[in-house]
Amino acid sequence: MATAGKVIKCRAAVAWEAGKPLVVQEVEVAPPQAMEVRLKILYTSLCHTDVYFWEAKGQTPVFPRILGHEAAGIVESVGEGVTELAPGDHVLPVFTGECKECAHCKSEESNMCELLRINPDRKVMIGDGQSRFSVNGQPIYHFLGTSTFSEYTVVHSGCVAKINPEAPLDKVCVLSCGFCTGFGATVNVAKPKKGSTVAIFGLGAVGLSAAEGARVAGASRIIGVDLNSNRFETAKKFGCTEFVNPLEHTKPVQEVLAEMTNGGVDRAVECTGNINAMIQALESVHDGWGVAVLVGVPHKDAEFKTHPIHFLNEKTLKGTFYGHYKPRTDLPVVVEQYLKGELELEKFITHSVSFSEINKAFDLMLAGEGLRCIIRMDE
Numbered sequence: 113m114a115t116a117g118k119v120i121k122c123r124a125a126v127a128w129e130a131g132k133p134l135v136v137q138e139v140e141v142a143p144p145q146a147m148e149v150r151l152k153i154l155y156t157s158l159c160h161t162d163v164y165f166w167e168a169k170g171q172t173p174v175f176p177r178i179l180g181h182e183a184a185g186i187v188e189s190v191g192e193g194v195t196e197l198a199p200g201d202h203v204l205p206v207f208t209g210e211c212k213e214c215a216h217c218k219s220e221e222s223n224m225c226e227l228l229r230i231n232p233d234r235k236v237m238i239g240d241g242q243s244r245f246s247v248n249g250q251p252i253y254h255f256l257g258t259s260t261f262s263e264y265t266v267v268h269s270g271c272v273a274k275i276n277p278e279a280p281l282d283k284v285c286v287l288s289c290g291f292c293t294g295f296g297a298t299v300n301v302a303k304p305k306k307g308s309t310v311a312i313f314g315l316g317a318v319g320l321s322a323a324e325g326a327r328v329a330g331a332s333r334i335i336g337v338d339l340n341s342n343r344f345e346t347a348k349k350f351g352c353t354e355f356v357n358p359l360e361h362t363k364p365v366q367e368v369l370a371e372m373t374n375g376g377v378d379r380a381v382e383c384t385g386n387i388n389a390m391i392q393a394l395e396s397v398h399d400g401w402g403v404a405v406l407v408g409v410p411h412k413d414a415e416f417k418t419h420p421i422h423f424l425n426e427k428t429l430k431g432t433f434y435g436h437y438k439p440r441t442d443l444p445v446v447v448e449q450y451l452k453g454e455l456e457l458e459k460f461i462t463h464s465v466s467f468s469e470i471n472k473a474f475d476l477m478l479a480g481e482g483l484r485c486i487i488r489m490d491e
């Protein structure tokens with residue numbers, strides 16, 4: 113059932129130039145085309161990935177663009193061919209999709225949908241190669257297929273998870289990126305055994321979600337590694353039992369961790385985006401069985417350099433997008449886990465601002481303050 117679509121005029125936060133404050137202004141949002149949906153975004157939050165593409169220091173610059181990918185909203189209208197979503201549905205958009213038809217979607221082992229997998233350089237809709245946003249006829253580009261820093265956005269229906277309408281959207285919005293990414297990296301990919309030792313590199317919202325995963329999996333020691341010691345007090349609430357600030361040691365952090373753990377940690381989850389931390393994560397795991405999982409989004413020119421002996425010594429290196437969750441299949445289940453009281457999302461939400469104050473959320477992240485800042489679209 114397609115609804116006849118009209119152009120909507122609404123407010124969006126447009127990134128016109130790298131590193132310059134976003135401009136909250138009126139944009140036009142075209143109706144959804146085949147297999148697309150138009151969403152009314154109610155809450156969105158800022159993830160470090162948005163900041164990388166806004167700074168465009170280590171990523172391809174694409175401007176003008178509407179950033180944003182961690183959000184919750186309601187379906188406003190649907191395009192032709194959309195059968196699984198209808199106006200009024202409560203949804204979470206996700207930066208990586210699930211077409212349910214490709215080899216990846218049919219495999220239990222992959223969440224890397226061939227059609228809708230994350231592609232940060234794509235700036236238009238997949239269907240017709242056009243943008244649905246414009247200002248005075250000038251196209252404004254999309255980001256991660258989601259562009260949630262807008263009161264209305266158009267998304268491929270395969271990148272939208274329909275969730276229980278009882279879920280509070282101002283909380284579950286953090287499931288649409290940060291929480292699932294970190295938590296899943298631990299429970300679905302690193303899979304620590306009960307009683308094991310897990311190192312978490314980077315204690316932002318993603319890293320602390322990974323720590324939460326380690327706690328739930330029954331890890332007995334969770335070592336938080338961060339350059340910002342202000343993170344350590346908060347991290348205790350997420351199960352971290354010990355801390356290392358690499359800046360406070362003369363030895364490389366790999367050696368510090370090896371000494372603390374009699375040879376290395378059982379699992380390491382990297383959530384920094386820094387190439388050195390990625391290498392340290394691998395080199396910190398125990399030989400024979402250690403597994404390191406990369407989650408941080410690397411600089412576009414980054415190269416991973418390590419001695420191959422780590423692999424001969426049977427250390428394993430893995431990486432994951434979105435915590436290995438299939439967004440449409442798995443996310444509604446994670447929402448139910450939250451509703452049953454199994455997940456504490458509230459503690460990730462440290463700040464909240466109105467949409468017109470969205471640049472404050474960027475300031476907080478750049479200052480390394482707080483975890484997630486919820487942006488309220490209706491104010």
Ligand code: NAD
Binds near residue numbers: 158293340358388
């Ligand atoms: P954040 O900025 O809130 O947290 C990152 C933390 O890493 C900070 O506390 C910072 O001090 C610390 N850090 C930076 N360099 C470090 C180093 N060399 N050693 C130790 N600690 C260091 O960011 P976030 O929103 O939690 O995101 C974390 C990372 O995860 C980012 O790179 C982001 O792009 C990435 N990410 C990946 C996915 C995915 O699907 N793989 C999804 C979302 C976010």
Ligand code: ZN
Binds near residue numbers: 159162181182289290
């Ligand atoms: Zn994100």
